[in-house]
Amino acid sequence: MERKFIPLSVPNIKGNELKYVTEAVKDEWVSTGGSYIEMFEKNVAEYVHVEKTVAVQSGTAGLHLALIQSGVGLGDEVLTATLTFIAAVNPVRYVGAEPVFMDCDDSLCLDPIKVEQFIEDECTFENGKLINNHSNRQIKAILGVHVFGNLLDMEKLVKIAEKYNLKLIEDATEALGSYYTSGLYKGQFAGTIGDFGVFSFNGNKIMTTGGGGMILAKNKEDLEYVRYLSTQAKDDTLNFIHGDIGYNYRMTNLQAALGVGQLERLEEFIETKRTNYNLYKELFESNEKVELMDFNQNIRPNYWFYALNIKENPDIQDIIQKLQAEKIQTRPIWGLIHEQKPYQKAQAYKIEKAEYYVNHILNIPCSSNLDQEEVRYVTECLNEVL
CATH class of the missing domain: 3.90.1150.10 (Aspartate Aminotransferase, domain 1)
Incomplete structure (x- = not known):
């Protein structure tokens, strides 16, 4: 008997996913409106013990919006990892900023000791601004990745971010379901500690919506503005009035229906x-x-x-x-x-x-x-x- 191919990481879709997607199709809610989007957001929020989440088209879209709402823009810098998938870093350039690449530690995640060493040795902190002496640009944020479901040392990174007035963005695209079992953040899930957290539901992730992502934020107003930006920044949906540069980043109801079934398992x-x-x-x-x-x-x-x-x-x-x-x-x-x-x-x-x-x-x-x-x-x- 010929042995079957063993793939690296593929979806497991054997629960209620087909039932829910079929219901969404029968209801003809297949685009960026429909009950499954709200249900999926609510269910993920309950799972990771936060009040609200915002469902988007991809983890990358989520990171892009998190950087925008963190105030990162043209000419700014972001401290981030070199050992990660490039989608974690590209959104830094989307907003016109520059990445400064940091090493990993033996968890494969961003090394907070080297981050702090870089700040102390290579930067100046004055009037609430962290300036990179090499480039003379302001560093606005740290973007760390929870690699392979392992977790960053958030205790150290939060202290660094608070000390130097930096936004802290958690790329938790690989870490849905991972949480701390001891320490300051005991019981808290990846993505729920920094100023923003982002999940991914790409096809190879632990659960999938085919594509898709989810954003969390410490500040409720930040999260609601991210939701606003993700739906083309509509101030008046009837008369097509828009108050900002928005994005077509909202998750579809079909994706969310698949996600509801996946989250159950x-x-x-x-x-x-x-x-x-x-x-x-x-x-x-x-x-x-x-x-x-x-x-x-x-x-x-x-x-x-x-x-x-x-x-x-x-x-x-x-x-x-x-x-x-x-x-x-x-x-x-x-x-x-x-x-x-x-x-x-x-x-x-x-x-x-x-x-x-x-x-x-x-x-x-x-x-x-x-x-x-x-x-x-x-x-x-x-x-x-x-």
Whole structure:
């Protein structure tokens, strides 16, 4: 019997999703109006223990709106990660600002120690403004990414942001369902601590709406203005009066219907991913050449992506090709953003650990419908090719 292909990360749509989407189609509410949008916003808000959320077309759109409402604009700067997907950084340029790239720590997330070191050594803080001495531009915000469902050290980042009058934006596009289990923010979910938080429901995320995203904000007025901007900034919908430059960023009712069904199963997805992660961890223990990266100890992660650290100068592309021949899909971690063509002239500060991990991390199959037999097969093949 021919073995089936094992993908890296694909949707799991086996609950009420088809029922809800069909209802939306039958009601003919298929665009950016309809009851499922409000229901989805309400259900996500209840899940992460906040009052309100705003559903948008993508996580990227959410970050764009968060930067606008953070007051980041032409000629400003944003401290952000080089080890992330480029969609986390591109919105900085959308608003005419420049990224300043920071290193990661061993969680693969933005290193708050280096962020603070950069500010202390390379910047001047006067009259409530943080000025980058290298560029003479004002730094307005920190944009940190909760990588692979791991969580940023928000205690440190919040202190830095408050001390230097910076907005703090959480890119929680990979971390829906992750929360802190100890410390100052015990019980709080990714995306609910900074000035803004953004989720993504792209097809490879832990739950999906096909595309789509969600914005959270600490300040209610900020969130309502983001909602206003996401629907073309309509002051008078009947007479087409607009008070600002708006965007066509609202989520559709069809997407939201899918999301309502997906959210019902999110904890089930997380439990499956946790079980498979622990099995991978056990099966790789005897192989000294690799280490399945840990999640932080003070969190309940969503276990979205599994990162395998291959220790001894690996040829990642060769490993990917060999596994592809065995019908197993894997991928390297993202190329560092400060090395990408659009950002090669941007400032990058003491990038060290990110340069190691970009050459050593392999993402391995982690779908929420992955079964334990497949986990064992993936591990067996990996142990053979390493």
